[in-house]
Amino acid sequence: MVRENEIRAGETTIDFPSRTDAGVTFIGRINTPWTSRLTCPRQGRPDGPVCSMTIFPPWEQALDGIEHFERLEVLYWLHLSRRDLVRQSPANDGSARGTFALRSPARPNPIGTSIVRLVERQGAVLKVQGLDCLDDTPLLDLKPDRSLFTPIAPPQAGDFEMRQD
Numbered sequence: 001m002v003r004e005n006e007i008r009a010g011e012t013t014i015d016f017p018s019r020t021d022a023g024v025t026f027i028g029r030i031n032t033p034w035t036s037r038l039t040c041p042r043q044g045r046p047d048g049p050v051c052s053m054t055i056f057p058p059w060e061q062a063l064d065g066i067e068h069f070e071r072l073e074v075l076y077w078l079h080l081s082r083r084d085l086v087r088q089s090p091a092n093d094g095s096a097r098g099t100f101a102l103r104s105p106a107r108p109n110p111i112g113t114s115i116v117r118l119v120e121r122q123g124a125v126l127k128v129q130g131l132d133c134l135d136d137t138p139l140l141d142l143k144p145d146r147s148l149f150t151p152i153a154p155p156q157a158g159d160f161e162m163r164q165d
């Protein structure tokens with residue numbers, strides 16, 4: 001079942017802290033075909049509709065080299081989410097699980113992540129498949145999919161450390 005912002009039987013909320021510990025900057029905007037949480041996919045799929053991510057100035061130059069990666073990890077801000085749920089009932093059946101045991105959009109810092117297929121870059125606009133967010137969702141960050149990425153900086157001692165026992 002899809003939540004707008006209601007609280008369901010069995011769920012627990014807390015008083016959301018009035019202070020924040022860090023600030024984020026939206027680096028762009030995501031455009032998708034979905035304008036309602038009732039129709040938005042729960043998870044993106046690699047053969048899903050082509051969506052656009054428009055990068056705001058001054059961040060366009062940060063895209064340099066991104067076209068070399070077939071897949072990207074995308075982080076976005078699920079801006080319409082509740083942030084005060086600690087136990088949630090995804091099935092709305094009275095049973096609940098902890099927020100951190102779920103990939104629900106309702107979380108203290110409503111960050112969504114998806115691995116997307118990069119279809120093409122048109123200047124500051126990236127066309128991708130694999131998203132599951134509403135139209136106009138703010139974009140937080142982009143990284144190459146880690147399985148395609150080899151660190152460019154030389155390794156450090158910690159890279160070779162293994163469990164001792």
Ligand code: SAM
Nearest residue numbers: 037040041042078079080081105112113133134
């Ligand atoms: N793939 C991401 C993840 O696992 O971190 C997000 C998964 S979350 C289950 C996807 C759902 O979040 C969608 O089906 C929709 O109901 C909801 N959603 C999408 N965009 C949103 C937004 N901007 N604000 C609040 N909820 C959103």
